[in-house]
Amino acid sequence: MNILITGGASGLGFEITKVTASQGGNTVYFTYCRSEKEANVIVKSLPHAKAIKCDFRKAADIDRLLEDMPGMDLDVLINNAALEIVEAHFHKMDPNVFLDHFTNLMVPTVQITQKAIQIFRKKKFGKIINILSTAIVNKPPVGMSEYAALKSYLFSLSKSWAAENANFNITSNCVSPDFMQTKLTEYKDPRLVELYAQSHPLKKILTPQEVADSVFFLVNCSQQINGINLIINSAQGIL
Ligand SMILES: NC(=O)c1ccc[n+]([C@@H]2O[C@H](COP(=O)([O-])OP(=O)(O)OC[C@H]3O[C@@H](n4cnc5c(N)ncnc54)[C@H](OP(=O)(O)O)[C@@H]3O)[C@@H](O)[C@H]2O)c1
Numbered sequence: 001m002n003i004l005i006t007g008g009a010s011g012l013g014f015e016i017t018k019v020t021a022s023q024g025g026n027t028v029y030f031t032y033c034r035s036e037k038e039a040n041v042i043v044k045s046l047p048h049a050k051a052i053k054c055d056f057r058k059a060a061d062i063d064r065l066l067e068d069m070p071g072m073d074l075d076v077l078i079n080n081a082a083l084e085i086v087e088a089h090f091h092k093m094d095p096n097v098f099l100d101h102f103t104n105l106m107v108p109t110v111q112i113t114q115k116a117i118q119i120f121r122k123k124k125f126g127k128i129i130n131i132l133s134t135a136i137v138n139k140p141p142v143g144m145s146e147y148a149a150l151k152s153y154l155f156s157l158s159k160s161w162a163a164e165n166a167n168f169n170i171t172s173n174c175v176s177p178d179f180m181q182t183k184l185t186e187y188k189d190p191r192l193v194e195l196y197a198q199s200h201p202l203k204k205i206l207t208p209q210e211v212a213d214s215v216f217f218l219v220n221c222s223q224q225i226n227g228i229n230l231i232i233n234s235a236q237g238i239l
Pocket residue numbers: 006007008009010011012013031032033034035036054055056057079080081082083084131132133134176177178179180181182183184185208
C-alpha cells in the first residue's frame with residue numbers, strides 16, 4: 001500500500017512510519033517540519049520511507065504537497081501532525097490561539113484530506129486514519145479546551161468522511177490515545193508525569209509504539225471497519 005503520514009518523523013508519527021514502512025509492499029511518504037535530522041535517519045534505515053518537508057504554517061509547502069499527492073497513488077492517509085499545545089483556562093486563553101491552530105492545522109488537514117479523497121474515489125479504495133486524543137473522551141482535562149475542541153472538530157469531520165465515502169470503499173477511522181511522553185508533552189512537569197503513571201491501572205504510561213500498533217491494525221483491517229474511534233485509555237473513563 002502507499003501511505004501518507006503527516007508528522008511522521010517524531011513521536012507517535014515516527015513509530016507509525018517505522019511499523020508501516022517495515023511491512024513488505026508498502027511505500028510510506030511522511031511529512032516532517034522541524035525533525036529534519038530524524039527524517040534523514042529514517043530514510044537511510046527504511047528504504048521504503050520517503051521524507052517530505054512540509055511546514056503546515058507555509059502555504060507553499062502545502063501547495064507542493066497537494067501537487068505531489070496524485071503521484072503517490074495513495075491508499076492510506078494518516079492525519080497525525082499537531083501544533084504545540086497551549087494550556088490555559090478557557091477564559092484566559094488568547095483567542096488568536098484558536099485562530100492560529102484552526103488556520104495552520106485544521107485547514108491544511110482539510111486540504112490534504114480533500115485531495116486524498118479525490119484520489120481514493122478514483123481507485124474505489126482508501127483509508128483515512130485520524131489521530132485524536134482521550135481529551136475528547138468523558139471529562140475534558142482542565143486547561144486543554146482549545147486542543148480538545150480541535151480534536152472534536154476532526155472527530156466530527158472523520159464521521160462525515162466515513163458517511164460520505166463508504167459507498168466508494170473509503171473508510172475513515174480514528175484512534176484516541178491517552179497521555180504519551182513525546183515532544184508534544186515534554187513541557188509537562190515530571191512530577192505530574194510520575195503521578196499519571198502511579199494512577200494508571202497498569203502503573204505505566206501508554207507508549208507511542210503501542211498506539212502505532214493500533215494504527216497498523218486500522219491500516220490492514222477490513223473495509224467493514226468504518227466510522228469508529230478506537231479509544232486507548234486502559235478503561236480510564238469508559239464511554
Ligand atoms: N503525546 C500525547 O500525550 C498524545 C495523546 C493523544 C494524542 N496525541 C496526538 O498524537 C499525534 C502525534 O503527537 P506526538 O505526541 O507524537 O507529538 P510530536 O512528536 O510533537 O508530534 C507532532 C507532529 O506534528 C508535526 N508538526 C508540528 N508542527 C508542525 C507544522 N508546523 N507543520 C507540520 N507538521 C508539524 C511534528 O513534526 P516535526 O517533529 O518534524 O516538527 C510532529 O511529527 C498528535 O495528533 C497528537 O495530538 C498525543
